[in-house]
Amino acid sequence: MIREELLAITNNNIEEASLDALYQAVLSVTQKRIENMEHVHGDRTVYYMSAEFLIGKLLSNNMMNLGIYHEIAQTLKEHGRDISEVEGYDPEPSLGNGGLGRLAACFLDSIATLGINGEGLGLVYHFGLFKQVFENHMQVETKDVWLDKPSWLRKTDTVYSFKLSDVNVTSRMHEIDVLGYRGKKTTLRLFDLDSIDETLVTQGIDFDQSKVDSNLTLFLYPDDSTEQGLRLRFAQQYFMTMSNVSYIFDKHHDDIDHLYQSVVVQINDTHPAMSILLVIQRLMKHGKSFDEACSDVQKMFAYTNHTILAEALEKWPLSYFEAMDHELVVIIKKLQKKVDAVSKDPAVAILDKDKRVHMASLSIHFSYSTNGVASLHTDILVNSELKAFADLYPDRFNNKTNGITFRRWLQFSNPELTQYLIDKIGDGFLSEATQLRAFEAFKDDARVQEDVLRIKQxxxxxxxxxxxxxxxxxxxxxxxxxxxxxxxxxxxxxxxxxxxxxxxxxxxxxxxxxxxxxxxxxxxxxxxxxxxxxxxxxxxxxxxxxxxxxxxxxxxxxxxxxxxxxxxxxxxxxxxxxxxxxxxxxxxxxxxxxxxxxxxxxxxxxxxxxxxxxxxxxxxxxxxxxxxxxxxxxxxxxxxxxxxxxxxxxxxxxxxxxxxxxxxxxxxxxxxxxxxxxxxxxxxxxxxxxxxxxxxxxxxxxxxxxxxxxxxxxxxxxxxxxxxxxxxxxxxxxxxxxxxxxxxxxxxx
Known part of the structure; x- marks a missing residue:
């Protein structure tokens, strides 16, 4: 079937098809199967909010999860083409930087694999973090261009218009399918500035940071070493959270009275923490009292802390919120009064004496769960770095040790080792990773030891x-x-x-x-x-x-x-x-x-x-x-x-x-x-x-x-x-x- 589809799309000329035509053919065959996949569903929707989703190239991963990779590879081979050339042509979405973004991508894969009704919410970045080039033994930053070729990113007709301070902007939703392993699919929903102007970036990664209505989604984490850069990064977070919250309220417009029963929002670090303020604001506009809105939010939000470094815990001047939307300042001050009623300890303040808003404090006070990402990390948070909070809310702190999409890092990245493991212990570990433990029975087998060394070489x-x-x-x-x-x-x-x-x-x-x-x-x-x-x-x-x-x-x-x-x-x-x-x-x-x-x-x-x-x-x-x-x-x-x-x-x-x-x-x-x-x-x-x-x-x-x-x-x-x-x-x-x-x-x- 796949062979016939590829031949039909390439006019029976796989051998001489251009690389672009061949890529489009494989992309078409893969996307056709994705369209027919069941989307995750359930009574309560999990929204995983993150500034980063480092999803990597998608073509091979999607073919692998669909179970069609080897059939397509074999078909291309029969016609003198190597699947690696198609894989190399697939653009890598530049939507993240390091572990935070890669973790978010792994989590979406597992959400789909386990059939959880969950979606990712974030931003499109036209030039990613940056493309690194070495010149004279120095790092030089240039644009990481990835949207110049057909990609998995789909433009939608869903738009939201709002103000950034005194500037009117329009946010447009884009979608990327995320496939579970031979299961269901979910959606990564990314928002982009409709009026983005890529021509602002002329050399390196420098651009006019003042033109907020044209530059917001050019780069992940705009340079914040200047006051203007700090304000731009703040505006980018506001744009992201306003877009995300607008989508949630749009989708759940019939459930707003009991939104916390229909929705849970997991914020991945503090970049999306502003969404707490925006949901309170929306609920109050819907007719809820301030106390009711706060109560609903505390039942709806969960927070993942990713750092022990104090300097990485975001703190924004209150004046930035004032410049963006005065209503947010009113909400912040009222939230601080609620905190004061629980504790006068400056260590747990949302608004400190220097009029800075502590986003981690906001996230902990007005959520029902705060988790660390490794046992030692959580212990340090509870017993040291966030002890004042843990003493206030001992039942809210928990550990969730990070994980990886092991199929991508084993089955796709190391097919020889994967096949060897299947030969020795069966393929159950591809669905249940802990079945890898069966391989330990071979640790003293000299033949297996030699085979493992051979595969590594x-x-x-x-x-x-x-x-x-x-x-x-x-x-x-x-x-x-x-x-x-x-x-x-x-x-x-x-x-x-x-x-x-x-x-x-x-x-x-x-x-x-x-x-x-x-x-x-x-x-x-x-x-x-x-x-x-x-x-x-x-x-x-x-x-x-x-x-x-x-x-x-x-x-x-x-x-x-x-x-x-x-x-x-x-x-x-x-x-x-x-x-x-x-x-x-x-x-x-x-x-x-x-x-x-x-x-x-x-x-x-x-x-x-x-x-x-x-x-x-x-x-x-x-x-x-x-x-x-x-x-x-x-x-x-x-x-x-x-x-x-x-x-x-x-x-x-x-x-x-x-x-x-x-x-x-x-x-x-x-x-x-x-x-x-x-x-x-x-x-x-x-x-x-x-x-x-x-x-x-x-x-x-x-x-x-x-x-x-x-x-x-x-x-x-x-x-x-x-x-x-x-x-x-x-x-x-x-x-x-x-x-x-x-x-x-x-x-x-």
Whole structure:
């Protein structure tokens, strides 16, 4: 049937069809089947509100979930065409940045898979966060253009008009189908500014930030390093939440008197928190009293906290709300009076003494659930960062450890391993991920160990070819693949990995040669205004060039910083990883999800006891994970007592001093830029807010021990098998089932 459809669309000429025509044919066949799928339904609708939905390329994922991927691939192969060329042509929606957005995408997949009546609500971004380009060892930001080709985004006739301060704007809804695994489908509803003007962006990512009625949806997270940028980001959040709330009230116009019975809104971090104010406003306009509206909202909203970093908890000047809509100021002040009746503690205030509105406080007070995203993260929230709230509302706090769409990161990204697992334990794990545990029975089987190593090497060979094709870099396929792919932030400590590589470079120059070469893969973007993060990228790219030019060191070390890291590149990197770098400062990473994807594909974790690393270590046992670094309790105490002094480590540890001073050595300065390297050098010595130097010695010792362990190939394979077998817990299906049962109170399959 599929073969006949493809032949009919291409006029019986698959062999000579243009790539665009072939893509359109495969797209048409796939979309036809999607149209006939049942949409999720139920008595109560879950709206998952998020500023990001990093859904990745959809064609392959949709074909996989429909169960037609292999039939289409075989048909194309019979006519001399490779499905990979069609997959490569499929545009990648630039709708997110990191883990927050990827998690939202995984959750929608699981909502559809489990048949939950839920939808995603967010925004269209014409140029995404930005496209990363490296020039002169620097990150340069350009437009990430993805809407120039036919995509899965459908324009609708649903529009909402409202004011942004004194500017009239129109919001138009677009839709993307999200398919569950051989089940039902749901819809991601994204709103765009009807009057958007892409021509405002002329060079790089700069544009006139004052033209709100023309620029609101150009970029995800507009640069907020200026007052104008801050106001634009605030306006973008207002536009998103106003559009989302308008849609909800439009769809449920017959249920407004008891809206909380028909609707639950899960806000993914605080970006959508303004929707709480807007729903109160709408309910009051419908005739509800203020107290009734507040009561309804508290039964309708649930909040996911994604951060322990105080600076990441959004606070907006009250004047911004005043400029947008005076009614919101009145509501905020009345909400603060309600809070005062419960507690006078400034720590729980919505409106503080500086007239700033705390969006996390708003989200906690006027919702019925606040959840963390890993057991350690939730413990820290309850016992430390949000203790004042947890003492007020002990029954509202709960944990929902994050999960991943394991089918995408296994079945699609690593089909060889998937087929091998099916041959050994059957295919039940594709629907119920915890059935992977059956594979652990083979951990001592030498033949299986050899097979697992063979499959890993095949994935490494694939990555080598991919890197050569996309980056123009030759990589040693027999080296250890050490992978750190995540947003560039000091708390994630890419700078610790940087210092280790510098240390190893010096050790090699002194004749201490490693048993096997190591290739260090990085993939990450730094926010445009995040100066130190960009300095870390510069240092890594500069060091990469120095190592490449060293005839001795280059035989043992290589840095590959993948340009413009995204989901498509992750699908090649993750199956090939040997070492999964999860080295954030303990107590600072909420969860992490890259750790789960790499574990699922047989990489071993090198990490601190932070985020979901704690649960990974519990599942696989201490003998199958490599843990280093100070405990979160110690770190929290050091912050509380100002007990960490970076300069002390620099002045008393020769290896640390040598590594840091290399940043401003003649060799580095000749290859790199003085301003960036000296600024990073000074930062590490004088501040080092995320305590890189605290864990340096333990990191070096543990990583070297891990590299030694790699040489016992069969024992390493045994550890791989244990990790793969226990990764099923981290399925987003499990996470969403817990949300459904414990927070949303809705049925699922």
């Amino acid at each position: 095949e994935r490494k060979d694939d990555l080598v070819s991919y890197i050569k094709k996309t980056e123009g870099i030759d990589v040693n396929p027999t080296s250890v693949f050490d992978i750190q792919i995540k947003r560039l932030h000091e708390y994630k400590r890419q700078q610790l990995n940087l210092l280790y590589i510098i240390h190893m470079m010096h050790e090699i120059r002194e004749g201490h040669l490693p048993k096997r070469p190591v290739t260090f893969f990085f993939g990450s973007k730094a926010a445009p205004a995040y100066t130190i993060a960009k300095d870390i990228i510069h240092a890594l790219l500069t060091l990469s060039s120095i190592i490449e030019k060293d005839p001795v060191v280059s035989q043992y070390l290589q840095i590959v910083f993948v340009e413009n890291y995204n989901v498509s590149k992750a699908e090649h990197l993750i199956p090939a990883g040997d070492i999964s770098e999860q080295i954030s400062l303990a107590s600072k990473e909420a969860s992490g999800t890259g750790n789960m994807k790499l574990m699922l594909n047989g990489a071993l974790t090198l990490g601190t006891l932070d985020g979901a690393n704690v649960e990974i270590a519990d599942l696989v046992g201490p003998e199958n994970v490599f843990i280093f670094g100070k405990h979160s309790d110690t770190v929290i105490d050091l912050y509380a007592t100002s007990g960490y002094n970076a300069r002390h480590y620099y002045e008393t540890n020769d290896n640390i001093k040598r590594a840091i001073d290399t940043l401003v050595s003649e060799e580095m300065l000749k290859e790199g830029t003085h301003e960036n390297l000296s600024r990073l050098h000074h930062e590490l010595i004088s501040k080092d807010w995320f305590m890189t130097l605290l864990d340096f010695d333990d990191y070096v010792e543990t990583k070297n021990r891990m590299l030694d362990a790699y040489e016992d190939r069969l024992h390493w394979a045994k550890m791989m098998i244990v990790n793969i077998s226990n990764a099923g817990y981290f399925s987003s299906d499990r996470t969403i089932a817990q949300y459904a049962d414990e927070i949303w109170k809705v049925n699922h399959e």
